[in-house]
Amino acid sequence: MLTGKNILLIISGGIAAYKVLEVIRRLRDQGASIRAILTQGGAEFVTPLSVAALTENKVYQDIFSLTDEAEMGHIRLSREADLVLVAPASADILAKMAAGMANDLATTALLATNKPVLVAPTMNVEMWNNPATRANIATLESRGILRIGPAGGDLACGETGTGRLAEPAEIIAAVQDFFARQDGPKPLVGKKAVVTSGPTHEPIDPVRYIANRSSGKQGHAIAAELARAGADVTLVSGPVNLPDPVGVNVVRVETARDMLASVQAHMPADIAIFAAAVADWRIKDQAGQKIKKAGDGALPVLQFAENPDILATISQSGPLRPALVVGFAAETENVVDHARAKRARKGCDWILANNVAPDSGTFGGEDNEIHLIAGNDVQSDELWPKQSKIAVARTLVSRIARHFDT
Ligand code: PMT
Numbered sequence: 070m071l072t073g074k075n076i077l078l079i080i081s082g083g084i085a086a087y088k089v090l091e092v093i094r095r096l097r098d099q100g101a102s103i104r105a106i107l108t109q110g111g112a113e114f115v116t117p118l119s120v121a122a123l124t125e126n127k128v129y130q131d132i133f134s135l136t137d138e139a140e141m142g143h144i145r146l147s148r149e150a151d152l153v154l155v156a157p158a159s160a161d162i163l164a165k166m167a168a169g170m171a172n173d174l175a176t177t178a179l180l181a182t183n184k185p186v187l188v189a190p191t192m193n194v195e196m197w198n199n200p201a202t203r204a205n206i207a208t209l210e211s212r213g214i215l216r217i218g219p220a221g222g223d224l225a226c227g228e229t230g231t232g233r234l235a236e237p238a239e240i241i242a243a244v245q246d247f248f249a250r251q252d253g254p255k256p257l258v259g260k261k262a263v264v265t266s267g268p269t270h271e272p273i274d275p276v277r278y279i280a281n282r283s284s285g286k287q288g289h290a291i292a293a294e295l296a297r298a299g300a301d302v303t304l305v306s307g308p309v310n311l312p313d314p315v316g317v318n319v320v321r322v323e324t325a326r327d328m329l330a331s332v333q334a335h336m337p338a339d340i341a342i343f344a345a346a347v348a349d350w351r352i353k354d355q356a357g358q359k360i361k362k363a364g365d366g367a368l369p370v371l372q373f374a375e376n377p378d379i380l381a382t383i384s385q386s387g388p389l390r391p392a393l394v395v396g397f398a399a400e401t402e403n404v405v406d407h408a409r410a411k412r413a414r415k416g417c418d419w420i421l422a423n424n425v426a427p428d429s430g431t432f433g434g435e436d437n438e439i440h441l442i443a444g445n446d447v448q449s450d451e452l453w454p455k456q457s458k459i460a461v462a463r464t465l466v467s468r469i470a471r472h473f474d475t
Contacts, residue, residue: 070245072100077150077182079175080120082110083157083191084225085234090115092156092237093123096244104146105129108175110159132174143174147182152247155179156189157234160196160205163188166214167205187215187247189240194230207435210459211286212312213293217243255299256470261338262300263391264292265345265379267307269325273371274356281346282432285309287397288344290462292317298466300340305331307345325351325376332379340469341391343380343417346399346432351376384416393472394418395465399425399432405450409442419443421465437461441468 076096080089093103103124107117117128132143147153155162155175162175166188171177179186188209196202197219210216218235235243266288270278285306292304293314303318305328313319320335322328325347332341350373360369380396396417398408401424408422422440425431431438438455453464 070099071096071248074101074152074248075150076101076103076244077146077153077178077184078103078105078124079108079153079155079158079162079179080105080111080115081108081155081157081159081162081175082113083159083234084114085157085191086111086114088234088237089156090119090123092240093120095237095241097123097125099241099245101244102126104150106146106175106178108162108173110161129174132177143178144181147178147184150182150184152244153179153182153184153186154189154240154244155186156240157191158188160190160192160199160202163190163202163205163209167208185213185215185247185251187217187243189217189235189243190219190232191234192219192232193224193226194228194232197230197232210435211289213315215243215247250297255297256474257295257340257466258299260300260340260473262292262295262302262340262342263305263332263335263338264288264295264302264342265305265307265328265332265347266292267309268346269307269328269348269376270323271325271348271351271376272323272355273352274358274360276359279348279350279352280308281348283307283309283346284433285311286433286435287437287458287461288342289314290459291342291344291465294459294462294466295340295342295469298470303335303338305335305345307347324348325379329377329379329382332383336383336386336389336391338391339473340393340395341383342395342465343383344397345379347379348376350374378415380417381415393469395469396420398422401426405440405442408440412442413445439464 104126105120105124106129121128165176166179171180220233221231222233223229224232267285268281268283270280272278289311292302296302296316305320320331322331353372353374384394394417398411398420400407404422404424408420412420420442423431423437437458439453441451443449
């Protein structure tokens, strides 16, 4: 199943590093060829000799090795792989990856690679739960880094909790899943898609604006997944702190009116998905200069004007209307009823209802729980389990593929 696949395996320090020897053996049984980089910490737990014997390849350890650089430079090492697998991935190497550090061969290869990276973390439960590690993992995942584990259970340090390295069979399954998805069918080839994402910023004066808490994670994940399924994707994004999804044409805008203009400029399309949290209102008369505090304590009065509704405009755009228009409904109460009414009012085909009440963590968070409403027929409703926004994107895209297939 993995015949012809080249994997660069980076082994960092961790008591579970011994399990990676089994991973190497099983990957090789399936036809993969493996080059390995062993970090200084990794070499405390497994020997270069055992890794070399199992990979039947030289093991790379030193960035400053003249002979290694001459025969296989670190750039080539990272580029000739189809997948970079970091197992075990210690808290330290994950932090260095998130920060973009390159102070040894492993981190330099990781920074230099243009290939997908799969990490298998392992560490003490408190290290895993530490806000620094949480932030590093979120950063890496927002950049498209794939992850397997860690699992929960008894840890080598004697404590119990999340932090165990995924089992070799799970790591192998994640590698197989990666290649199956990469090499598998591309059901949306030939389809053009436009996705909106993030908040809009509506200026009050040259330095102030109205915004909301949308991070763009949901919209960006959908754009990435559509591209992976072979669609030609344009992502029209409000201001966000996310990297551009791979293989997606990204247009950055600020205001709702800019977003509408950009979406219209990219019509016609087959699929349009509106995940952006567009401001419903803008300031009627934006001040040309910074509004000054009045000396007498009088407060400024802001007058609002309604923004165009992008979803409704595109849903009702006649011959230019995409074959499938999907909106989101961000609701804090009566989620399904409000979403159903919103779908009918705006005229889109499907609406993905999500609860954005303050305790839901949906705005800006990692997970989302979606109720898909696909028309007037309540029988066709689907409640998806709470899952990561990336998993929501996958579920949506496979649903879209099925829609076009029937
Ligand atoms: O960005 P994240 O942090 O990952 O969070 C994701 C999300 C919560 C923002 C996303 O899942 C979501 O719900 N997006 C829609 C947010 C929203 O503005 O919902 P709404 O119910 O107000 O609008 C309904 C639909 O109309 C949406 O598809 C919206 O994009 C669209 N709309 C709204 C107003 C407007 N002027 N133009 C629009 O196109």
